Amino acid sequence: MDSSIKLLAHPWPSGYVFQSPGSQFSYRVIGPCCRLFDREQLPWPCCRLQWRGKEPSWRRIGRRLIVDLATRRHPSYCVEILGHSGRQQPLVITLYTVTFSALEQDWWHTKSVALESQSSWSSPSAQD
Numbered sequence: 001m002d003s004s005i006k007l008l009a010h011p012w013p014s015g016y017v018f019q020s021p022g023s024q025f026s027y028r029v030i031g032p033c034c035r036l037f038d039r040e041q042l043p044w045p046c047c048r049l050q051w052r053g054k055e056p057s058w059r060r061i062g063r064r065l066i067v068d069l070a071t072r073r074h075p076s077y078c079v080e081i082l083g084h085s086g087r088q089q090p091l092v093i094t095l096y097t098v099t100f101s102a103l104e105q106d107w108w109h110t111k112s113v114a115l116e117s118q119s120s121w122s123s124p125s126a127q128d
């Protein structure tokens with residue numbers, strides 16, 4: 001495992017450069033991201049738990065976009081590969097070599113956003 005992966009706390013800042021565990025590729029972080037899967041594009045039988053055959057999309061139960069379960073314990077980043085002429089577009093990678101602590105898991109992956117009381121912040125127009 002690359003020891004530089006453990007040196008900087010997550011989330012890594014935009015522009016941070018790191019190497020793959022085998023040191024074959026260098027990546028530049030564009031930013032942290034949430035990896036979602038579109039259930040319309042997943043193969044059957046991922047439609048629902050009580051699956052009884054191929055069903056059209058309008059009969060599926062649940063949300064269309066679902067979170068990748070691996071991102072709960074491991075960080076995902078949108079990155080670009082440095083020094084590689086084959087792929088120029090950004091890609092999303094999940095760092096399975098890094099495991100979050102319980103505190104980092106709570107910060108990185110929450111089901112709902114807990115806002116502080118709305119009285120503690122105000123819009124810029126309210127300060128005039």
